[in-house]
Amino acid sequence: MMKLYKLSPSPYVRKVHVTLIETGLIDQVELISGANSPLDPDPALTALNPLGKIPALVRDDGGTLYDSRVICRYLDHVAGAGLYPETRVWDVLTLEATADGMLDAALAMTYEARFREGEKFWPEWVEAQWVKIARALAALEGRWMSHLAGPLDAGQIAVGCALGYLDLRHDARGWRNGHPSLARWYEGFAARPSMQETVPKG
Template sequence: MKLYKLSPSPYVRKVHVMLIETGLIDGVELISGANSPMDPDPELTALNPLGKIPALVRDDGGTLYDSRVICRYLDAKAGAGFYPESRIWEVLTLEATADGMLDAALTMVYEGRFREPEKQSEDWVEAQWLKVARALDALEARWMSHLAGPVDAGQIALGCALGYLDLRHEARGWRNGHPELSAWYARFADRASMQETAPQG
């Protein structure tokens, strides 16, 4: 298999963590490239018409994209149980919550990186952060018992999302008011898969 990636994408990191956790990492060629929403890589768009990473080329030549699709495929391929049937809806909802946080956090970055200064909207940026803040509050209030259970795909997604908040929005101080979530993340970030995939910038 081949994984098309770009560091420090948190969606790529999620797939990379899943590869390590499932033991499939040694069977995958990691291919780095240059890609942006304004200038997608032609090689990548040939594999994924949306021009987004990650994209996983399977051994049979087919390509999967969207980190949730890829992670579900890798888990099924390895029989690893990161999407346990007994908790499947909770796992999928947690994964969707984490990815929604990432969507909002990335939109904030893109607003400053790809729009001309005179077209940037602080109100838009703050509206995106409110999505993140509401998700953090919900996680602290309602998800800690799930996070205390066995590691699953939702937890992997959340760990990568919180890591991205540290990387790009550290000044927002997401840990404030979320002591249990902060303590969970400190433990989860110590996993070998998270340490190995920690973004460098």
């Protein structure tokens, strides 16, 4: 049985968890939760992933995969689920990268507030990260809605998890303002059983 090392409420872990459900592989993976922090990585995790990041997937043959994009692509390959359809694979990968870039910026904002308190806190850095997210939201609203409305793929899963993380950690920013089509899409996508089952807590 494969093993997935995870930590809630990581949005990258959620991407993999949703993919496991959507591909029907969830019963073939043991979910292992642990404590991990950029300043205090779990030794069990660093033994699997030298970067000390989650998620990490230990395959049946003992090899370990890490980075959510790599893991999701692998799971789709194993299941033959078609979440990276060859006819539009570059669009799917670009959309997934856009969503992951949003997450990178959102996490940088979260970590800045969590680990750099008082005079060390850098508000200009935080705002610069939000500008990246704002540009990505505008791109999604302006040119990706027809793709998001199409058949389920890995790009949609990534966008759904990214928007969910904005709700969790940066809800006060009101990402829905000015993005009505994206907000309507997310309302429907968030109702999927795989998204409901993986709603982060805490």
